[in-house]
Amino acid sequence: MTPLISAFHARRRRWLALLGLTPLLQACSPLRLINATVSASTHTVRADQPYGSDPRQQADVYLPARPVAGAPMAVFFYGGSWSSGERADYRFVGEALASRGIVTVVADYRLSPQVRYPVFLQDSALAVRWALDHATSLGASPERLFVVGHSAGAYNAAMLALDPRWLTAVNMTPRQLAGWVGLAGPYDFLPIGNPDVQVAFEWPNTPFDSQPLFQARVHAKAAPRTLLLGANSDSLVNPQRNTLTLAQTLSALGTQVDVELFDRVSHITLIGAMARPLRGLAPVLDRVSGFLNAPPA
Template structure:
């Protein structure tokens, strides 16, 4: 739910120190610095593909260098309190997964205050359906389609996976949420209040509401969070959602990770920070596992 440029300042300080780049100008954005570490030999990238007609209905696709037919395909949604963010900031995510053999779609979606709930979910659902139709052309399998998100993007992924209004029971192999807010009523953050029309926010806007419903699709899930996340409470959100899903028969792999925060959890996908926590190993193993 965070604002990414502010939240990644700790990442910038850490890896600048490690790499001896502290003298770089402070005007450089943290995410630009993170992306500067991304190698180019691990993937190929196709930019600015439309999945709809709106300006922000665009996606970038990252493909493994060694493309094999039938690879998994993951659609990634970033955080930013549903009011900020850009797919170009998350090249490090696309590279990380593509380097492990996973075709990765990093998608923009329309943001508040230009739109309100549920329009951003409608965009995300459209992006996932589009990725499914393009899977074969990208060297991936439609039957191995996953949804992945961080923070507000993890909320988007959870809602698409759990609420049949968005994707119905279309074949989605599973979904992964990193540091997601899944139960956040009442809303106290001003930009989130705007995005969700608070106080008129319906109870069924919450992923936990759907996880507790017998009608929720039983798509397997991976839920990761920082043990000491101070922005999105991991007990109320990740732990509670994992329990609800298991109680209703969904296969869930979940963990609270040490040595990372709300923001460095996703930052750990970038080359300089992968030693902080096994986020890439956990996520790629989940996406590469055989589907039933």
């Protein structure tokens, strides 16, 4: 059983029993089961949009069923220790945000061990460049472009927002982002203990400037407004060292930051709470969609 299945299993058993769906648990992973609950009436999907030439450089775009003129656009990056993940598994995130009027791009990116840092950041920047170039044709405003991520994906989003090297390489700057959202992100994780992450960052040769907290201290005055959410009980990414310290650092240097840690979720169920069956755990969707839909400053 994977860590993801373990994290969801107990919480989902009660819900499945109430709906008479317990037999499906043996046949479906929690993500597939949650995605099976996604409403088809809230959105349309433009799948398999290439933002580069590699098979992993593709994205799915979730469009609100009722388009809003000048809608915000969110580019979402999922987690998985930079070594696993598929955009199709995060249909529930695309639907959740699209149901709130947000054009949402769920992007794959190349993974370790096939690549190493900073290739996944380069891919993420290419995906954001593609989103900016297609925003108007997708019904979104280029001035309301956000990056959003969970776990390793929150790291990707943070580095695009805080370290200008990556967007500069695609002829953009962090100032072109209307904001960014990090969910349970690792922002200060040296030294590296996780074997998969050691490979992804070539530990112990990992550069110090690979850390979002380092970049925040250097570039905070140019950082876009920020929403940081986490789980108090997160046993994978320490929320005090990462979420709270980054929030305090950015705020002290003048960046507009909203931050909250929730009690009833874990590292995994924090993103799971975006899905309809788990929204009672924490108001993650309300916080994220409220941030993205706020009028431009």
